[in-house]
Amino acid sequence: MPLLVSGSIGIDTVETPFGRADEVLGGSAVYFAFAAALFAPVRLVGVVGDDFPARLRDGMSHERIDLAGLEVRRGSRTFRWHGRYSPDMNDRRTVDVQLNVLAEDGPRIPPAFRDSRYVFLANTHPALQRDLLGQLAGPRLAVCDTMDLWIKTQRAELLKTLAAVGGVVLNDGEARLLTDRADLVSAGREILGFGPRFVVIKKGEHGALLVTADRLCVVPAFCSDRVRDPTGAGDSFAGGMMGHLAAAGRHDVEALKAALVRGTVAASFTIEDFSLNRLRTVGPEDVQRRIDAYMGMLPSP
Amino acid sequence: MPLLVSGSIGIDTVETPFGRADEVLGGSAVYFAFAAALFAPVRLVGVVGDDFPARLRDGMSHERIDLAGLEVRRGSRTFRWHGRYSPDMNDRRTVDVQLNVLAEDGPRIPPAFRDSRYVFLANTHPALQRDLLGQLAGPRLAVCDTMDLWIKTQRAELLKTLAAVGGVVLNDGEARLLTDRADLVSAGREILGFGPRFVVIKKGEHGALLVTADRLCVVPAFCSDRVRDPTGAGDSFAGGMMGHLAAAGRHDVEALKAALVRGTVAASFTIEDFSLNRLRTVGPEDVQRRIDAYMGMLPSP
Numbered sequence: 001m002p003l004l005v006s007g008s009i010g011i012d013t014v015e016t017p018f019g020r021a022d023e024v025l026g027g028s029a030v031y032f033a034f035a036a037a038l039f040a041p042v043r044l045v046g047v048v049g050d051d052f053p054a055r056l057r058d059g060m061s062h063e064r065i066d067l068a069g070l071e072v073r074r075g076s077r078t079f080r081w082h083g084r085y086s087p088d089m090n091d092r093r094t095v096d097v098q099l100n101v102l103a104e105d106g107p108r109i110p111p112a113f114r115d116s117r118y119v120f121l122a123n124t125h126p127a128l129q130r131d132l133l134g135q136l137a138g139p140r141l142a143v144c145d146t147m148d149l150w151i152k153t154q155r156a157e158l159l160k161t162l163a164a165v166g167g168v169v170l171n172d173g174e175a176r177l178l179t180d181r182a183d184l185v186s187a188g189r190e191i192l193g194f195g196p197r198f199v200v201i202k203k204g205e206h207g208a209l210l211v212t213a214d215r216l217c218v219v220p221a222f223c224s225d226r227v228r229d230p231t232g233a234g235d236s237f238a239g240g241m242m243g244h245l246a247a248a249g250r251h252d253v254e255a256l257k258a259a260l261v262r263g264t265v266a267a268s269f270t271i272e273d274f275s276l277n278r279l280r281t282v283g284p285e286d287v288q289r290r291i292d293a294y295m296g297m298l299p300s301p
Numbered sequence: 302m303p304l305l306v307s308g309s310i311g312i313d314t315v316e317t318p319f320g321r322a323d324e325v326l327g328g329s330a331v332y333f334a335f336a337a338a339l340f341a342p343v344r345l346v347g348v349v350g351d352d353f354p355a356r357l358r359d360g361m362s363h364e365r366i367d368l369a370g371l372e373v374r375r376g377s378r379t380f381r382w383h384g385r386y387s388p389d390m391n392d393r394r395t396v397d398v399q400l401n402v403l404a405e406d407g408p409r410i411p412p413a414f415r416d417s418r419y420v421f422l423a424n425t426h427p428a429l430q431r432d433l434l435g436q437l438a439g440p441r442l443a444v445c446d447t448m449d450l451w452i453k454t455q456r457a458e459l460l461k462t463l464a465a466v467g468g469v470v471l472n473d474g475e476a477r478l479l480t481d482r483a484d485l486v487s488a489g490r491e492i493l494g495f496g497p498r499f500v501v502i503k504k505g506e507h508g509a510l511l512v513t514a515d516r517l518c519v520v521p522a523f524c525s526d527r528v529r530d531p532t533g534a535g536d537s538f539a540g541g542m543m544g545h546l547a548a549a550g551r552h553d554v555e556a557l558k559a560a561l562v563r564g565t566v567a568a569s570f571t572i573e574d575f576s577l578n579r580l581r582t583v584g585p586e587d588v589q590r591r592i593d594a595y596m597g598m599l600p601s602p
Contacts, residue, residue, distance in 0.1 A: 088483035182389035185526040206507040209524060218521040219600050223510060225486040254601070261600045291602055299520050299562045300555070301596050 001140070003246035004113055005032045005239070006045040006132050007122025008102060009070070011056065013082040014274060016089060018228040021274035025059045027079065028122035028145070031232035034279045035239030035266035036120075037064040038287055040246040042239075043116055045069035045132070047107045049076035049100060059276065068110050076101040089230055090205065109135040118246040120238060123147045126154055126161040133164055141251050143167040143242060145234075151177045163195035166251070169238050171202045184209055185216060198256060200241070202234050210260060215253050219260045222268035222294050229274045233267040236279065240266030265290045302441070304547035305414055306333045306540070307346040307433050308423025309403060310371070312357065314383040315575060317390060319529040322575035326360045327382065329423035329446070332533035335580045336540030336567035337421075338365040339588055341547040343540075344417055346370035346433070348408045350377035350401060360577065369411050377402040390531055391506065410436040419547040421539060424448045427455055427462040434465055442552050444468040444543060446535075452478045464496035467552070470539050472503045485510055486517060499557060501542070503535050511561060516554050520561045523569035523595050530575045534568040537580065541567030566591045 012026030077100040106128040121129040121144040175187040188199040188211025201209045210217035241263035272278040313327030378401035407429040422430040422445040482488040489500040489512025511518035542564035573579040
């Protein structure tokens with residue numbers, strides 16, 4: 001089943017206690033696509049400026065990622081982000097952000113992509129997420145992400161988007177902000193009331209929580225002492241999850257649980273090095289080995 | 302296999318967003334004992350003052366908890382703690398604490414308890430923990446807890462205690478403080494170097510992590526929207542864990558993993574109400590149902 005992702009493509013500068021990477025490939029759609037491509041072919045939709053370096057464009061080449069939806073916009077500049085992590089990497093500070101082309105018109109979905117059955121709308125203005133959704137010919141499952149800015153300033157638009165998707169992925173702070181509930185189970189259930197059939201609440205190093213009308217699934221993060229750069233973990237998690245759902249062609253609770261394992265595994269590779277450096281080296285055997293290692297870490301009765 | 306716990310017995314006053322409980326039964330040994338008693342008979346060792354109310358003493362009666370090690374010390378006063386939780390219950394503030402009898406000589410282990418094979422030394426001065434351990438006739442497994450105060454002020458004593466036990470249970474902040482490592486896997490491995498064969502790092506609402514020389518186990522908390530008072534969760538977790546190990550008579554990694562499930566389940570009951578109000582109502586069928594519910598919440602491949 002074809003899987004489409006729309007989201008940001010960025011030029012990132014990242015500082016962590018383990019080093020620094022200057023002007024490297026980043027952005028939600030990129031991390032998502034590389035993670036999802038571990039499990040299914042991916043169609044990428046996003047916009048860069050004409051300043052986007054050839055070396056980063058080359059870095060996006062992947063045999064399972066179709067870049068027909070990558071627009072290089074004349075006279076625009078690419079989204080840039082510079083972040084710095086705290087010594088324990090649990091906090092990060094944005095040193096500089098330049099929205100550039102992300103503040104302009106959104107991307108268009110190429111005609112050849114309009115039959116995509118699985119869709120992930122990474123964080124952007126919720127009205128633009130709906131606009132993108134409207135360009136598709138009836139996806140089987142659309143899932144969106146969001147951010148605190150839209151929850152605070154575009155709540156009505158965001159609620160319309162939530163009513164139009166089958167699932168939502170957001171972090172714990174966003175879930176609390178959206179619902180004004182401290183307890184994440186209650187927050188997840190309230191969000192179900194806005195429309196989606198499932199809610200995945202990401203908790204960073206503490207993993208994630210799946211909430212459906214009648215089930216909960218708690219998903220601890222893969223436990224590792226090899227974390228060098230947490231950037232892209234959440235988008236990789238969503239990518240691994242959606243990649244599995246697209247490959248499986250279903251999204252019942254059992255499929256979602258297996259998908260959350262793949263999301264966790266994909267994110268665990270991403271954070272082992274800066275940018276896509278680790279994730280792009282991962283093969284099917286690495287994925288299977290890590291799935292086995294992760295399952296072996298879970299408690300047994 | 303007889304299981305012994307030494308620890309505090311307290312008169313607690315607790316305020317949470319869900320209400321307030323005044324002068325109720327609390328203390329590490331009490332929560333531990335009620336949780337462990339779900340799985341094995343327990344011998345309790347601890348001291349109260351002669352102000353300890355009959356209603357609280359009656360509240361400690363339990364057919365599987367032997368109170369022969371409960372000393373009522375003439376002229377002393379019982380440990381008292383008054384805590385207040387933040388609106389999201391992730392933080393708590395000590396409004397008032399009176400160590401009272403806990404600042405005096407420690408308890409003695411009754412002769413009839415000295416053959417205990419499984420032992421949990423709840424948090425107290427590490428030299429007293431070793432003194433208690435020395436009163437036992439060669440336990441099969443001794444496990445201790447500790448706290449930030451001893452890590453900061455009694456490090457040498459604490460290291461001697463860690464060298465004398467088979468396992469340690471401590472929280473994430475304590476593990477970081479003890480090792481000066483932010484990453485919990487590295488912290489756990491460093492603590493193994495101090496002597497214990499296993500380290501359990503408690504992360505509150507985020508569950509726990511088991512570290513052994515060659516294995517890691519990540520244990521998410523039971524997911525619930527019925528939390529009324531988190532007090533005693535960590536001690537109940539340790540109690541459920543040790544109760545299972547004592548019942549199983551072994552503490553290899555597979556037994557530890559099953560024990561962590563029991564610890565998680567015991568803690569999940571404790572926090573559903575103030576004091577021991579919920580935990581004391583739990584029967585074997587409730588435990589099995591919750592184990593099944595918890596396993597059903599875990600991801601599957």
